[in-house]
Amino acid sequence: MxxxxxxxxxxxxxxxxxxxxxxxxxxxxxxxxxxxxxxxxxxxxxxxxxxxxxxxxxxxxxxxxxxxxxxxxxxxxxxxxxxxxxxxxxxxxxxxxxxxxxxxxxxxxxxxxxxxSARPTPCGDINGLLFFNHAAFGLYTRIIAARERHTAVLGRSRVTAVLSGIATLFNRYPILKLRLDVDGETKHCRANAIFFGANPLPLATVDAEFATQCDGRALGLVLMRHQGRRHVLAAAFKALFGRLSDAPTFELTALQDTTVDILRRRRRLRVSIDGELIKCRLPLQVHYQTEALQVVRPDPLESSA
The missing domain is CATH 3.40.50.10330 (Probable inorganic polyphosphate/atp-NAD kinase; domain 1)
Structure with a gap:
């Protein structure tokens, strides 16, 4: 053998x-x-x-x-x-x-x-790059970049990550002019951040019911429309209690595929993909893949027993 x-x-x-x-x-x-x-x-x-x-x-x-x-x-x-x-x-x-x-x-x-045993496992895909947890840009990438700078000095920990994120909210952050094609419909908007979640765990910090809706079925799109600093801080507080969907400037959408373009001179964009900052070419093609690869993991029936 x-x-x-x-x-x-x-x-x-x-x-x-x-x-x-x-x-x-x-x-x-x-x-x-x-x-x-x-x-x-x-x-x-x-x-x-x-x-x-x-x-x-x-x-x-x-x-x-x-x-x-x-x-x-x-x-x-x-x-x-x-x-x-x-x-x-x-x-x-x-x-x-x-x-x-x-x-x-x-x-x-x-x-x-x-x-x-290896089992088919869903994930997200952005411009051919796989992600298990998230793909995000805008304010979120600013937070990730700041976190990496701070952990280089203070060490990698949850406390450092949280404090770094709070500090970033008090600085300037981008205003993105977006065009989104979702399920055959096109819309234009201005936003501070976009977050695509493929894992229900981070989505649950936004809205537990929304995370359950997406789990194993779709990507969760969290769109933060452009808003003032006071509203951003209020939304961050709501997120701590899993009630971000209550904020009127946030939109939550479950989707399979979307194309995102941004009105900007540079045609490359820094995207946080599972915590790693990667430059991606615009427009962004985002997909949910139900059987992207085989991953060795417990039988769902065994893990729930």
């Missing part, structure tokens, strides 16, 4: 990825007949794309060890090569793993990666 080749991509820069014993803990949790293990651990984040491409080329199964950004990058190349993906979460938030029912414990996740 041919031995299965398993490529394990480790991001040492994730919250728990710098653990010196991480590889040993993963190896100790795997069964002796797991297969041929190939380890990939890029020293620089700029090399992650190339490493993931190589890992997806040579392996039968690709395992992402890191946070949501690492998972997205590995998944992008696994999808391109038609390879199944497994996840060992070591990030700060681990929203992908939490949504899919993947254990947050390293040993448990490692065992599931090898012994579990």
């Amino acid at each position: 041919t031995q299965r080749t398993i490529a394990i991509v480790v991001n040492a820069r994730s919250a728990n990825g710098h653990d010196d014993d991480l590889r040993a803990r993963i190896e100790a949790a795997l069964p002796t007949d797991a297969g041929r293990l190939l380890w990939f651990q890029p020293r620089k984040s700029s090399r992650l794309e190339r490493v993931c491409q190589r890992a997806a080329t040579v392996a039968d199964l690709v395992v992402a060890v890191g946070g949501d950004g690492t998972v997205r990058t590995v998944a992008q190349h696994a999808r391109a090569r038609g390879k199944p993906l497994a996840i060992i979460p070591t990030g700060t938030y681990n929203l992908v793993a939490r949504h899919l029912g993947i254990p947050l414990d390293v040993a448990d996740a490692a065992r599931l990666a090898i012994t579990g």
